[in-house]
Amino acid sequence: MAELKTDLDYEVEAAQKKSIFTANRFLYASATGLTCLIFYLLLAFTFSPRSLFEEDSESLTTHIGEPGGCSKIQFRREWRNLRKDEQLEYIDAIKCLQTTPGLYRDDQSLYGDYANLHSHAGKIGHDTTLFLPWHRYLLHNFENDLRTHCGFKGTIPYWNWVLDWEALDQAPVWDNVYGIGGNGTGEESVGHGRCVETGPFSHYQALRFGANETHHCLSRGFLTGEKSDRYSAELQPEKLDDIMQKDDYYDFWNTLEFAAHEAIPRWIQGEFFEFTSPNDPIFYFHHCQVDRLWAEWQLADPEHRAETIFGTMVDDELELDKLGPKTRIRDILHTDSGPLCYRYLK
Secondary structure, three states: OOOOOOHHHHHHHHHHHHHHHHHHOOOOOOOOOOOHHHHHHHHHHHOOOOOOOOOOHHHHEEEOOOHHHOOEEEEEOEHHHOOHHHHHHHHHHHHHHOOOEOOOOOOOEHHHHHHHHHHHOHHHHOOOOOHHHHHHHHHHHHHHHHHHHHOOOOOOOEOOHHHHOOOHHHOHHHOOOOOOOOOOOOOEOOOOOEEOOOOOOOOOEEEEEOOEEEEEEOEEOOOOHHHHHHHHHHHOHHHHHHHHOOOOHHHHHHHHHHHHHHHHHHHHOHHHHOOOHHHOOHHHHHHHHHHHHHHHHHHHOHHHHOOOOOOOOOOOEEOOHHHOOOEEHHHHOOOOOOOOOEEEOO
């Protein structure tokens, strides 16, 4: 098993990343913005009184015409804003995918395939400016697999950890019935974590931990005390406001990935100690929140941010191996255009 990282390792790693990215930074140009039609549609649906108070899920699907390549727009919502039955439907869909045959090996589920992919593509989708688009496309394909294989009709929810930064372990997402279970309390397992013994995934067995084939229980090891405070401080509203005020993509991505985004894995530990972190269902809640922040940042100045990317070309392709077709970066920069076709509700 690979040697586990210490806090000092993380500090050295962060310093190295900062110096590398600063040395390689260069100017780049912004591409064209959103069309007026998409802009006005956004305003209409953002301020529409139809939102969370509707009873049926169809109310969260907006039918539109040809522009953008979407026949309808669906909305991703924060976990605590879903109805109880919607929370249970998402949990059931995850459990379904955990029993759906995978594409790589007979003893691995399709759910496990995503942890495997994330592990092998770690160097492509992390520590680079592809971090945001690659994970956006990963979420999109995971969401499609929930629908295709498990009959799921909703969207991936996000966990807005800014609302819980003062007590991360008390967030509603950790509920044992209407959530994904809480901290590990059982036998010591992987990544300084312990087996999760509560909630709907207490019996889930993962096949891999990082590069090692290590059959193990779903594992978490929430930090406490000063160590917890150190990482939760990165999630306080003032810190996120500062990130959202960044003017260019490089500064926004760099600060988001290496501050707020990394704070959650370091606090949760367990599965998050390795790139096989999608073993834990919280991975998708977490990255949906990261994607939401990027989408909001883009919409705050669509003329300059909507099609801006740094360090690569928008016509370069993103790859998910067997889990999805290749797609150009350009095609997933607008969430309310095809093939994505979603927006976020606060």
